[in-house]
Amino acid sequence: MAQPLVKKDDDRDDEAEYSPFLGIEKGAVLQEARVFNDPQLDPRRCSQVITKLLYLLNQGDSFTKVEATEVFFSVTKLFQSKDLGLRRMVYLIIKELSPSADEVIIVTSSLMKDMNSKTDMYRANAIRVLCRITDGTLLTQIERYLKQAIVDKNPVVASAALVSGIHLLQTNPEIVKRWSNEVQEAVQSRAALVQFHALALLQQIRQNDRLAVSKLVTSLTRGTVRSPLAQCLLIRYTSQVIRESNTQTGDRPFYDFLESCLRHKAEMVIFEAARAITELSGVTSRELTPAITVLQLFLSSSKPVLRFAAVRTLNKVALTHPMAVTNCNIDMESLISDQNRSIATLAITTLLKTGNESSVDRLMKQITNFMSDIADEFKIVVVEAIRSLCLKFPLKYRSLMNFLSNILREEGGFEYKKAIVDSIVILIRDIPEAKESGLLHLCEFIEDCEFTYLSTQILHFLGIEGPKTTDPSKYIRYIYNRVHLENATVRAASVSTLAKFGAMVDALKPRIFVLLRRCIFDSDDEVRDRATLYLNTLGGDGEVVETDKDVKIFLFGDLDIPLVNLETSLKNYEPSEEPFDIDSVPKEVKSQPLVEKKAPGKKPAGLGAPPAGPPSTVDAYERLLSSIPEFSNFGKLFKSSSPVELTEAETEYAVNVVKHIFDRHVVFQYNCINTIPEQLLENVSVIVDASEAEDFTEVTSKPVRSLPYDTPGQTFVAFEKPDGITAVGKFSNMLRFIVKEVDPSTGEAEEDGVEDEYQLEDLEVVAADYMMKVGVSNFRNAWESMGEDFERVDEYGLGPRESLAEAVSAVINLLGMQPCEGTEAVATNSRSHTCLLSGVFLGNVRVLVRLQFGIEGSRDVAMKLAVRSEDEAVGDAIHEIVSCS
């Protein structure tokens, strides 16, 4: 491997090829810089010294404050020279030295002079240097010149001023915003780059003014745009306007413009347009087709950059519209052998998303060859894609699980192994058939696992899942081997796992006791302590009795105390006669991890970033709710919705709500954040008006006592509803609180506060809230085994719809059920479609739904809905949901 940090001066002794910087040394160069002070300047010599200084800076040498100041002062003397080449170097070195604020003043006058010079190039460069080193006060002095420069007839001067404007907008927005008339004029410039820079600046100045941006886009899409770069910007702004216009019906504004850009001569523009189209919200297959077609052509381009761009875009499309990308599968398969690994990985993960059940085996064969020669970070991406593929086609678990276990045995770093283990664990949880083989793969892995963290995680998981299998005894050997061969952490984890087997499987108990007793003599105290503890709690003193419920809870139950609270209590505990009482630890969760705020105006960043998986917050919610006494008699939590934003992004208070559904109650959990540092909110509650939700009666609410800046807090409101009815309705919400001013210097709040209110958006409880998305691995089997006793079939006319796909997704969303076997995707141009759904309805009743759709020429969609469930009433309820909406 090359050594990137080795300086150029200590290699190469070949005389002919020696470096001009051979033996360069900072001290000597600083000495040489004294030539800048000569009364008779030698421009050539000075330029050479500046080059050496640049070389040192580029090599990562840093100058001390004193050195930098000295060099800077000498450099300023060079303004006396009229030599053009030297002057250009002076501008560059001043920027590189970035003088401190108190030194800037020395060059300001020289630069100001250059800025008004008759030589255009002096002006342009002086602007760039001044804007780089200036601060706000100086900026007001030169603002007048900058405004003139923006409309200067020399494009270099105009560009210099515009690009400076883009940078200054970050630090002095109020000043730059005053230039919008000049910038507007520059947008019309005939010079291509001026237009490009002006467009970028103008959009940034006006980005918060939707109307202005919309006008800008409208005028430019009709006018002439002179460079591909500017055209790309225009496309980007156009899609922003489309996003914000939110028109649901009729033709999408500007779509024709985007579509016409697909035929532009510059590849950059074509790609930008194709991406903009694929990212349109609710894009239809008709709109997608032209974009996919051009991308497909680029897949076989000879230029890697174009192939990469195409496959990257298609990879994103495959996340949302897998069927639209299937046409490109053949081209994509040939990319698996692409020399560029980034392209190959993207192609594979795209294929994994778009492939159908029959192509899985072939694909896996190709991937196996490919895996051996890519880096870990790419392998992780592939593993994650395989995990989701397996969840999509559960019947294929055997070959996919085998693949995972094979790669688990190969060399790899921690992150990679963790991704594989996580995937196997998820597959075991979600596909019951895969459990036994998956557990055995994990057992084999810990026999030779170098990562303590993974070993302990797997042992813990084995303890929970192993005893529930048909033959738990076969795992014991693997677990007990760890007690002999591993470090103390893993040994302790093995002891706990053994104890769990003992507690759950009575037949194994005597043998487990023997093993645990051996652990009493372990060299590590934690291992000994655990063994002793479990022997006592399980009754290992000889008698084999059935394990107590309490013991099982002790072994398997979650620690229902937040660790932070436990830590605080332990720290506060002073050693005394009185033992530490775990019941004294408060159970209330003080703050919850923030849900990611949605930002509708922003484009999703990042490449190939995996979609955020479903958060495993259900347990956390359940624990949180059960710790609140007011809700303790509501029974078992059926479902918690994902958070719904009740405020726009970047408002004073950010509030979202989670709907918790119980049999006879609904609890709204409002997660609030105060984003104003100068305020402290107290007694924060949400006043809910349920006049449009007749079936609901408010029973209790629980305010947050104090909500300091940037610390999330939760307030709750609970409603009662009739048992077994899928009550729906609309709730309007008002945040009420007492606001106290906070002194920013001390952080202390004032004594007195003022009561205030803040209007939040409305919230709806819909039928889908009573349905849990739970998939089945084989729909047909499940459907047959459910029987037709409680089958309810009916037909519905859905009226004219935009497309079949749109109708299908509307019904899926309405019912809130899990689509099975990839049937949520509708093939382009198909006239009929069958969609299979599965879910669990309130009261833990399994429901299966078969939807058959047909579309006529007039776009009228008809639907046949067949429901099978364990409870007749639930079948009726499903039909009622559909017929009422």
Next chain:
Amino acid sequence: MILAVLFANVEGNILIERVELEHCCRFSGVPAEERLHWRSFLVKLGADNLKGVRNEELLVASHKSVYIVYTVLGDVSIFIVGKDEYDELALAEVIFAITSALKDVCGKPPTERLFLDKYGKICLCLDEIVWKGLLENTDKERVRRLTRLKPPTEF
């Protein structure tokens, strides 16, 4: 934003490293070890992929949500790192501007020695092409004139 422009010789030694975000000195404010990680990532990327590549053939990669377009010209490999609007296509434009200017300055695909001889000129070209993370000039004629403080010919 163009995050960085890096020139390295065949052995992977850094010739020029320009990092474009000024408040956060070097590689967008990342701490030194992360910067080293980046450097060695780029150099390794070059070592793995640039063998046998023709002059100016563009290669592309992505790493942690940024894009990297890189190529080789004579004895010098050139890497450009960008994110957001500077995606692989925009970076291809930037690298094209850089390679054309480089050929213009050196008169041919440079040896390492030639590159170092023209070091000052090359720094000036870079200064004209990329300025604080934004693409400023693309045309080599224009860049050449600008580095000599001559006004561009066309306007």
